[in-house]
Amino acid sequence: MVHETERDGATWYACDGCGMLFDVREDAESHEADCDGEEPSYIQ
Numbered sequence: 442m443v444h445e446t447e448r449d450g451a452t453w454y455a456c457d458g459c460g461m462l463f464d465v466r467e468d469a470e471s472h473e474a475d476c477d478g479e480e481p482s483y484i485q
């Protein structure tokens with residue numbers, strides 16, 4: 442699921458599966474729905 446986190450005074454939305462941060466909740470939820478819980482292979 443997606444959880445909110447604050448960084449540098451701004452609210453971010455983090456994927457609990459892989460920890461990726463999004464500035465838009467919808468983007469985070471869209472990602473989370475397709476997240477396999479591991480870090481994306483394209484991010485090294």
Ligand SMILES: [Zn+2]
Pocket residue numbers: 456457458459460461472473476477478479
């Ligand atoms: Zn994820």
